[in-house]
Amino acid sequence: MKTRKLVSILSAGLFAFTIFGTITAAKSGDTQTGIIAHAADTQFDLSNKEAGQWTLAYYGPTPDYSNYDPDFYTELNSLTAPTKVPVSTVSNMDLTPGQSFNVSTVQVSPNNIDIVGYEQYYSDAYKTEAIEYNPKGQIVDNPSLKIKPAPDNPNADYSEVEGMATVRPEDVVVVKITPAKPSLKGTLYFFFNNTGKFTLDHSYSYAVNDAKTLTPITDTASPSTITAPAGTKTIQLNQTGFIKPQWTGGNANISIDATGKISGLDNPAEAGKTVTFTLTDAVDPTNTHAFNIKIPAKDTPDNGGNHSDKGGTTTIIVSNGSTTQGSQTNQAPSTTPDVSTASANQSDQASNTSSVSVPSSTSKKGTAVYATKTIYMYKNATFKKNQRLVKYPKQKRVNRPMFVITDYARSKGGALRYKVKDVNHHSKSAGKIGYITANPNYVSSVYYQSVPKNKKITVIAKKGVHAYKNQSLTGRTKSYKKGAHLTVKKVVKHNLTTRYQLNNGYYVSASKKLVIQEN
DSSP states (O other): OOOOOEEEEEGGGTEEEETTOOEEEOOSTTOOOOOOOOOOOOOEETTOHHHHTEEEEEEOSSTTOEEEETTGGGSOOOSSSOEEOOSEEEOOSSSSTTOEEEOOEEEEEEOOHHHHTTOSSGGGTEEEEEEEEOTTSOEEOOTTOEEEEETTEEEEEEEEEEOGGGSOTTOEEEEEEEESSTTEEOOEEEEEESSSOOOOOOEEEEEETTOSSOEEEOOOSSSEEEEOOTTOOEEEEEEESOSSEEEEEOOSSOEEOTTSEEEOTTOGGGTTOEEEEEEEETTEEEEEEEEEEEOOOTTOOOOSOOOSTTOOOOEEEOTTSOEEETTOOSOOOSSOOOOOOOOSSOOOOOOOGGGOOOOTTSOOTTOEEEESSOEEEESSSSOOGGGEEEEEOOOOGGGOOEEEEEEEEEOTTOOEEEEEEEOOTTSTTTTOEEEEEOOTTTEEESBOOSOOTTOEEEEOOTTOEEEESSTTSOSEEEEEOTTOEEEEEEEEEETTEEEEEETTSOEEEOBTTTEEEOO
């Protein structure tokens, strides 16, 4: 049986009690006065690591090889700075001082008798669990990682974790301590791996009204902002990089459940408001992220299309100013697009938007267009100088102002207009609705519709683009930096957007703000 640390000294030094429940008489004139009964258990909060005086010990394959750290409770131990478990160490026990040994198990245990009391096994007082997690916060199946049973009782343990040598270098082991007896309360977490470092892989996405396609949020800075399209009832928030995610926020009308699903966004009393929700990791409260949900005003038309799982195109604004259409998931440039209408000198009266005939080459409703020259947005389809809403100056390609087409109209003289919504999130004009020119000399589709003659494209997005296994842009495989030259096989349509399939079979967005065709 392994030699373990002395838990406490009882009765003015007359008796010593070890964690195995063995009582030995200490010498005091060679008189043994008897066994002193333990008083009633004291209520104790396990989550208070320092009050519990938690210690750390490494054990080798033979009983006397161990290294004991009584000051572990004062040392740094966190999710991103876990304690590094060595492959081998040197014994500091009395029987084997200076002896090198390979570490087979790791033990966390308290020195405070209020926790363990006079229990024979640690598991009589509290339960120990050890789970391996990857940087995305997902559980890694590792049968070798487990709590070692006590040699004399397979149904009990001394809080020893074995199998640390089998943990992957990029992962972390979370040791969870919870009460097993009623006098204890609270939960305590410890973190271990073989490197002493752990980097979380944070990502965020969401789905509107139970849509099956997730919309990624490419800017991980907190808070992320999501502009809910008109008609939104629910939004499902999703994440990676949180081990024990907890969702909070909302108000009396809008709530969020344990899975991150927000309900009540269609409550008329909340129209035009912004509601905040917070994601916090239970194992590390410093691991947190906030989401601002902007709810459209009552009179805002549904400019985002159909968000059900039956198809249609959605336009969602995320916090870095990027626009996601359909299931678009490539990272947009970090600059904020502005959008606007063009010709300033045309004047007539708009015809009925519900019965406007348009050429086949006209960009379709629900698709995104951007301005290639200076344009204006107007209040009506008949362009008058005193009805200008926004001016959009000519910009570099990656910064061109973007709009989503919601309808068509014609001026009294017959000029075709696009009725649009400004989707340039960080601009003051974001969310404005009006009319812009449909003249292809001023506005153009955001997405390429064809393969270049030489089948070459170049990445122009400042943050690069991602490649995916599927044309729905799911199953991310690799990333291409700005300036990368790619060879394309074909262009494919996905809802009202397009993708390029590369020669390697992967897919990238065909957005003109992300890539450019080579001559």
